[in-house]
Amino acid sequence: MDGIHDLGGKEGHGPVPVTDGDAPFAHDWEQRMWGLAREGICPSMTIDWFRHGLELMVPGDYLTFSYFQKWATNYLMLMIDAGQITLEELERGYVLDPADPAKAKTADQIVDQVRRACVDFSVPEDAPAAFAPGDTVRTLRQITHNHTRLPAYARDCEGEVIAHHGCHLFPDEGAHNRHVGQHLYTVSFTARELWGQDANPRDSVTLELWESYLVPA
Amino acid sequence: MSTFDSKHAADLHRHLHSHLPSDPALRVKALESLAVEKGLIAPETVDAWVEAYSEHIGPMRGAKVVARAWVAPEFKARLLADATEAIKEFGFEGNATGHLHAAENTDDTHNMVVCTLCSCYPFSILGMSPAWYKSAAYRARAVREPRAVLAEFGVDLPEDVAVRVWDSTAELRYLVVPQRPAGTDGWDEERLAGIVTRNSMIGTDRVLKTGAA
Numbered sequence: 001m002d003g004i005h006d007l008g009g010k011e012g013h014g015p016v017p018v019t020d021g022d023a024p025f026a027h028d029w030e031q032r033m034w035g036l037a038r039e040g041i042c043p044s045m046t047i048d049w050f051r052h053g054l055e056l057m058v059p060g061d062y063l064t065f066s067y068f069q070k071w072a073t074n075y076l077m078l079m080i081d082a083g084q085i086t087l088e089e090l091e092r093g094y095v096l097d098p099a100d101p102a103k104a105k106t107a108d109q110i111v112d113q114v115r116r117a118c119v120d121f122s123v124p125e126d127a128p129a130a131f132a133p134g135d136t137v138r139t140l141r142q143i144t145h146n147h148t149r150l151p152a153y154a155r156d157c158e159g160e161v162i163a164h165h166g167c168h169l170f171p172d173e174g175a176h177n178r179h180v181g182q183h184l185y186t187v188s189f190t191a192r193e194l195w196g197q198d199a200n201p202r203d204s205v206t207l208e209l210w211e212s213y214l215v216p217a
Numbered sequence: 218m219s220t221f222d223s224k225h226a227a228d229l230h231r232h233l234h235s236h237l238p239s240d241p242a243l244r245v246k247a248l249e250s251l252a253v254e255k256g257l258i259a260p261e262t263v264d265a266w267v268e269a270y271s272e273h274i275g276p277m278r279g280a281k282v283v284a285r286a287w288v289a290p291e292f293k294a295r296l297l298a299d300a301t302e303a304i305k306e307f308g309f310e311g312n313a314t315g316h317l318h319a320a321e322n323t324d325d326t327h328n329m330v331v332c333t334l335c336s337c338y339p340f341s342i343l344g345m346s347p348a349w350y351k352s353a354a355y356r357a358r359a360v361r362e363p364r365a366v367l368a369e370f371g372v373d374l375p376e377d378v379a380v381r382v383w384d385s386t387a388e389l390r391y392l393v394v395p396q397r398p399a400g401t402d403g404w405d406e407e408r409l410a411g412i413v414t415r416n417s418m419i420g421t422d423r424v425l426k427t428g429a430a
Contacts, residue, residue, distance in 0.1 A: 009333075009357065013353045013354040014354055015369055016369050024347060025345075031263075032249055032263055035263030035267055044218045046219075051334070057230050061239075069244070072241050075248055077233060080229055081229055087232070093247060095255060098255070104265070105262045107266075109265070117311050188381075202378075202379035202380070208387030
């Protein structure tokens with residue numbers, strides 16, 4: 001979708017907030033939010049449905065909310081959508097029929113859990129790859145209305161395939177809980193192709209792009 | 218069960234926007250208390266996550282990997298060939314590093330990492346991402362004017378050094394391997410790891426300082 005989240009190349013955002021942003025968390029509620037999300041309190045979602053949820057936020061909120069403020073809003077949406085909590089419970093502020101409390105985990109258990117959370121997104125190849133490293137490809141100009149991972153700044157551009165990763169889960173489908181694979185490539189674009197002749201001729205931007213985002217150049 | 222219905226999600230977002238106080242502290246408090254009452258998480262587990270990532274999982278992990286690459290050419294070869302496997306030698310695999318790629322800086326190339334569509338980051342090897350990495354300004358500008366962004370981080374990159382920006386919008390994540398600075402001959406891995414900054418492994422720092430180590 002052509003959403004507000006697609007920020008690459010947009011102008012007017014001012015300097016990078018280096019000085020006020022070195023610590024991961026500015027407020028206690030930010031680390032509470034982060035921990036809730038890490039623990040996976042909405043187990044029926046997929047990573048791409050989570051991302052799509054952020055993209056579907058009210059655009060003004062997306063730009064003005066801080067990062068974890070967006071997460072808080074998105075998690076409320078995701079959990080209501082999944083039927084885990086209701087709007088009535090949210091407005092009331094408590095649950096009428098509480099469940100048995102979850103067991104507390106220790107930091108050591110979390111460290112172990114993180115290690116076991118190494119997810120492989122590759123899937124068996126069920127069709128031959130259309131492209132190979134060294135090929136010149138062109139990206140599509142049009143994208144779908146739903147979740148997709150071809151940024152606006154790199155549409156209808158020519159680039160060179162520099163790596164092929166076999167098939168990875170296709171996010172456009174994963175956002176809707178359909179687990180299908182598609183060939184994934186790293187494509188390198190010259191800065192001049194993306195931004196014009198004023199760009200440094202040595203500079204480039206690379207993107208991982210799924211096969212259906214690409215056509216032969 | 219999630220509906221995976223875009224229109225439903227957008228409608229819910231608009232409802233929350235109109236009916237809920239926007240104060241994020243209140244929203245998170247509501248979310249946590251409902252999740253706790255539903256038996257989905259214990260409050261102590263949130264603390265445990267923060268402790269795990271502050272004490273055990275952080276940029277010191279990436280720094281150890283970089284330091285070993287500097288002193289052990291055969292490890293460096295493995296890291297550049299398949300970083301996903303190479304970091305398992307340290308037990309550093311995990312959140313968002315199932316497909317990790319190491320990008321090595323050289324005299325004529327500088328690597329820099331961003332995610333323009335969200336804020337993807339190799340958590341299990343670099344820990345929690347800094348706030349600037351998630352800012353609209355960094356996400357918008359890193360791909361378009363990386364040299365100007367680098368200048369804001371105090372990196373003065375010569376015109377003849379190429380910048381390669383990795384926009385990590387799929388499930389591949391990137392670890393920049395900075396160059397080993399001069400004057401560190403004979404240093405052991407631990408001492409070398411001490412000079413590797415988090416920003417150098419994202420690509421917003423380039424020439425590492427040896428003075429304080």
